[in-house]
Amino acid sequence: ETGVTQSPTHLIKTRGQQVTLRCSSQSGHNTVSWYQQALGQGPQFIFQYYREEENGRGNFPPRFSGLQFPNYSSELNVNALELDDSALYLCASSATGALNEKLFFGSGTQLSVL
């Protein structure tokens, strides 16, 4: 039990739709990062938020956006869904985002785009 919860666990969308994925971090964790994991691959960094501001972004287009809220919850929004967006989306939280800090992962949201 990591104390990080994600919802929904599974989601099916069609191409062109928009989706919002949610993550609830441990209380007191000011940093949340989001990752995309395609089947058989390691997770890829999407972006990171610290105290409601984006402070790092991977190689993902602007249609991937996020929000972090004061209550330690966050969202990943994806617009204009494409078939290649089908993947497991993971969030991870930590207290400060320091480089040598342990991360706590959620169980992920499995997104299928048809």
Added chain:
Amino acid sequence: KNEVEQSPQNLTAQEGEFITINCSYSVGISALHWLQQHPGGGIVSLFMLSSGKKKHGRLIATINIQEKHSSLHITASHPRDSAVYICAVNGGSQGNLIFGKGTKLSVKP
């Protein structure tokens, strides 16, 4: 070439065997993580290393910073150890983690 390489990609062992999973990386890092991912997706952090060796129960992780190499060892393996083991380093340009593709371990009774 990926910045984090793991070997082997797949590993099948008999219960009780000693298991070693290797991770090599090509970027400068301040810490390396070993993670465990079970079917269904959830990831659990096993170790975070910046030098030397750490032990937790039957799991041992080592890192050689000069050689940019880390190993995860499992002693007296058990079927419940079956999972994907992922190595990740905090060498991204944004300070983010860079992940290996994982090693799928299956321990047979």
